[in-house]
Amino acid sequence: MTGFDQHLTIVTKRLVLRPFGPHDADRVRGIIESGARFLPPGAPGHVAGVAQWLSYGVHDLWRSGQGIHLAMVSEGVIVGAISLFKTMWNAGTAEVGYGVHPAHRGRGHATEALMGLTEWMLTKGGLRRVELRANLDNASSLRVAEKAGYTREGLLRGGGFEDDGPHDLVVFGMLARDLAIGPPTISGRGFGTGVRLESERLILRPFTGSDARDVFAAVDGDPEINHWMPWAEGYDLQRAYDWCTRYAHADSVSGVHFAIEPKDGGRFAGSAGVQRADWERGDVEIGYWISPWARRQGVALEATRAVATFLMMRGFHRVTLLIAVGNHASQAVARKAGFIQEGVLRRALHVSGGLSDALLFSLLKGETA
Numbered sequence: 454m455t456g457f458d459q460h461l462t463i464v465t466k467r468l469v470l471r472p473f474g475p476h477d478a479d480r481v482r483g484i485i486e487s488g489a490r491f492l493p494p495g496a497p498g499h500v501a502g503v504a505q506w507l508s509y510g511v512h513d514l515w516r517s518g519q520g521i522h523l524a525m526v527s528e529g530v531i532v533g534a535i536s537l538f539k540t541m542w543n544a545g546t547a548e549v550g551y552g553v554h555p556a557h558r559g560r561g562h563a564t565e566a567l568m569g570l571t572e573w574m575l576t577k578g579g580l581r582r583v584e585l586r587a588n589l590d591n592a593s594s595l596r597v598a599e600k601a602g603y604t605r606e607g608l609l610r611g612g613g614f615e616d617d618g619p620h621d622l623v624v625f626g627m628l629a630r631d632l633a634i635g636p637p638t639i640s641g642r643g644f645g646t647g648v649r650l651e652s653e654r655l656i657l658r659p660f661t662g663s664d665a666r667d668v669f670a671a672v673d674g675d676p677e678i679n680h681w682m683p684w685a686e687g688y689d690l691q692r693a694y695d696w697c698t699r700y701a702h703a704d705s706v707s708g709v710h711f712a713i714e715p716k717d718g719g720r721f722a723g724s725a726g727v728q729r730a731d732w733e734r735g736d737v738e739i740g741y742w743i744s745p746w747a748r749r750q751g752v753a754l755e756a757t758r759a760v761a762t763f764l765m766m767r768g769f770h771r772v773t774l775l776i777a778v779g780n781h782a783s784q785a786v787a788r789k790a791g792f793i794q795e796g797v798l799r800r801a802l803h804v805s806g807g808l809s810d811a812l813l814f815s816l817l818k819g820e821t822a
Contacts, residue, residue, distance in 0.1 A: 463569050567585075
């Protein structure tokens with residue numbers, strides 16, 4: 454391959470990444486009139502230049518064979534743009550950059566687009582390395598790179614220049630092999646600290662001490678949690694605080710634990726966790742529990758899909774769920790999330806009153822989460 458498909462289109466969970474075209478004229482005019490600045494370099498500063506740019510200018514990069522500009526489209530709205538450039542086909546490398554409309558920031562669009570485009574280019578696109586550079590003082594861009602699984606590689610002092618002068622640039626990289634084994638962390642293979650995920654309605658983030666009261670309120674006296682989760686017996690506020698501040702952060706190599714928070718500012722909705730991560734085999738187990746006040750709202754399903762997608766992007770090819778035979782609600786979540794029931798593990802789970810047989814569910818990479 455020595456160039457990009459003129460009609461390259463990548464579909465992710467919420468976005469369509471596709472080239473700009475004349476049919477975007479009204480949308481781009483509205484963006485320019487609003488004063489929002491996120492379109493690719495070379496975009497016109499006045500509506501009079503929109504037609505020319507959409508017909509020719511935005512495609513100059515593609516014609517050069519060195520890259521392509523793609524619109525991030527969500528439900529017919531252009532919410533951002535993402536570009537590949539400085540592509541060296543003989544070396545198999547390229548650089549990626551993106552921008553999101555100010556009105557659509559904070560919803561995970563940049564991370565989702567970056568993950569989608571990167572995976573496509575490192576598999577079907579034929580590249581072996583994609584590089585991302587972000588201003589050291591641009592905390593949001595640094596988080597996007599980290600959430601997308603990029604490895605922080607170094608610092609270019611004064612490597613960037615903007616209206617206010619030079620900026621230091623952080624260099625991130627993703628290699629094709631990272632999709633298979635997951636990028637390294639300081640402790641070797643692992644999840645690191647501070648991992649945050651976003652879905653349509655949820656934020657999955659590290660636990661903090663401020664979650665302790667809601668964790669205790671969710672567990673205390675709830676018949677569902679107390680029946681299926683043996684650790685809930687005798688639960689008190691101190692144990693909740695210890696979990697939120699210590700134990701939930703104790704193992705970042707074989708597991709990671711997320712507090713589930715609604716994006717609309719609602720109350721703590723539960724927990725989703727990763728455990729028994731086998732980085733060599735690419736096999737990992739997940740689990741979840743939902744606060745009583747957040748049940749029957751699709752929270753478990755959405756959180757499960759978000760965690761499974763994250764794990765696949767980190768290189769795992771098999772994600773499993775182990776669910777007690779009598780826990781029909783949890784089994785329904787697994788099936789809706791695309792997991793396949795494989796068999797029964799006899800007396801494999803502790804529940805209230807003793808040991809229970811467990812159904813083993815799995816989701817393989819390439820299957821829909």
